[in-house]
Amino acid sequence: MSATTEYVSDDGEITLLVTNTVIDDWQFLKQDKKEKAEAFGVLIGGQNHDASQFWIKACTTPLAKDKSTRTSFYLKDTRHQKFVDKHFKESNGTSGYLGTWHSHPEPIPIPSHIDLKDWHSCCARNPDRKLIFVIVGISHFCMYHRTGKYFERICKESL
Structure with missing residues (x-):
């Protein structure tokens, strides 16, 4: 795996390793200007047996057949799945x-x-694993996962 940054959950129970390439993509695509549409993609990586450690090796970014506005997106391009x-x-x-x-x-x-x-729909389609969800803001990004019926923030990190 290329150079990574390690993040530890607020409660210290989960470790996330994210390649710097992914962080660079998020930094570049954050919506820090009014004309920037919502950016999005899938996360590619893995986890250990008890889901206490996750690694994000790569992510997709918006592709030609995808649609987005300032506050919405539609992941339509089949190349996201091909990348996975x-x-x-x-x-x-x-x-x-x-x-x-x-x-x-x-x-x-x-x-x-x-x-x-x-x-919730993503988790229902993938019952064999824990999933990670990331929202990239202007100054921070936050990572979430599902615990029971609810989603909990794992960590909040500066961009």
Whole structure:
């Protein structure tokens, strides 16, 4: 794995390793100007057996067939799945779909009702693993995961 940054959950129970390339993508795509539309993609990585450690190796970014506005997005391009499949194959099954990320035009992002509904759907489609969800704000990004029926912020980090 290329250079990474380590983040530890607020309660100290979860460690997240994120490649600097992913952080660079989020930094570049954050909505720090009014004309920037919402950015988004899928997270590719893995987790250990008890889901106490996650690693995000790569992410997709908006592609030609995707749609977005300042406050919404539609992940439509089939190349997102092809990117996940490629990483899965090249890693012999150790890296795959880990969740989604998107941006918000606010300094410290808070998930919307639509975000939470979408995340529940993602979890229902992937019952075999814990997923991670990231919202990239203007000054911080926040990572979330589901605990029971609710989503909990794992950490809030500066960009």
